[in-house]
Amino acid sequence: MLIEKEDTSEYVSIQQYQDNVLNPGLSATYEVLETILDEVCKMFPSKVIHLGGDEVPAHVWEQSPACIHKAKKLGFEDVRQLEGHLISHLEQFLANKGRRIAVWEEASHGSKITNNATVCAWSNSAEGQKAAKAGYPVIMCPAQATYLDMAWNKDINETGVLWAGTIDLKTAYQFEPSNIESSQQVIGTQALVWTEFVKDKQTLEFLLYPRLFAIAEIAWTSVQNKDWLHFLPRVSAQLSYLESKGINFRNA
Numbered sequence: 617m618l619i620e621k622e623d624t625s626e627y628v629s630i631q632q633y634q635d636n637v638l639n640p641g642l643s644a645t646y647e648v649l650e651t652i653l654d655e656v657c658k659m660f661p662s663k664v665i666h667l668g669g670d671e672v673p674a675h676v677w678e679q680s681p682a683c684i685h686k687a688k689k690l691g692f693e694d695v696r697q698l699e700g701h702l703i704s705h706l707e708q709f710l711a712n713k714g715r716r717i718a719v720w721e722e723a724s725h726g727s728k729i730t731n732n733a734t735v736c737a738w739s740n741s742a743e744g745q746k747a748a749k750a751g752y753p754v755i756m757c758p759a760q761a762t763y764l765d766m767a768w769n770k771d772i773n774e775t776g777v778l779w780a781g782t783i784d785l786k787t788a789y790q791f792e793p794s795n796i797e798s799s800q801q802v803i804g805t806q807a808l809v810w811t812e813f814v815k816d817k818q819t820l821e822f823l824l825y826p827r828l829f830a831i832a833e834i835a836w837t838s839v840q841n842k843d844w845l846h847f848l849p850r851v852s853a854q855l856s857y858l859e860s861k862g863i864n865f866r867n868a
Contacts, residue, residue, distance in 0.1 A: 669723030
């Protein structure tokens with residue numbers, strides 16, 4: 617049973633949900649997650665499994681008798697510390713299977729994880745800097761440069777969202793993942809598209825292309841070999857290819 621009827625905690629997530637957080641005070645939570653991860657390990661050979669861990673809203677578990685009891689039993693002063701306990705438990709569970717974890721940046725706050733965990737820094741580059749200085753391997757994917765669900769510009773008719781700003785082709789291309797202190801900890805970048813408002817394949821393609829070409833070049837090209845003016849004609853050639861395949865790209 618994953619629902620504790622006695623839990624009267626009041627919280628609202630950034631997406632306006634009131635019931636989207638697992639309860640770390642319940643033994644069933646651990647059992648279910650371990651069962652899911654067992655299946656994931658069987659299905660996928662990857663040595664790294666992403667556990668998430670982002671955007672846990674304020675006030676979760678505050679009125680959960682199970683969480684209050686478990687926190688007291690573990691010697692925690694705050695039920696919110698159970699978040700780290702759960703992530704740490706799952707990291708060890710996967711380590712016993714020869715796997716490592718990746719997490720969003722929030723899970724690296726407060727020593728919840730070991731330095732074997734990869735941190736995906738999404739909110740800004742400063743979070744990547746913080747994680748790198750703490751010794752974590754870091755994937756630099758700040759929303760201001762790599763979240764391709766962001767709109768190209770602020771035109772009211774432009775497809776995409778604006779909460780992290782706008783990303784045109786040049787903005788995407790000019791991002792440099794290793795442009796931080798402790799850059800030796802940066803292991804790469806990634807492109808992301810969150811699809812809450814993406815209703816069909818054509819919209820997804822429009823958001824991806826041609827900006828995905830820019831992020832691919834960032835990921836696989838050394839800084840000294842990047843050249844915006846050399847990149848543009850190569851993009852033009854790729855757009856002709858996309859057109860021949862019926863892919864709905866945004867014309868830059």
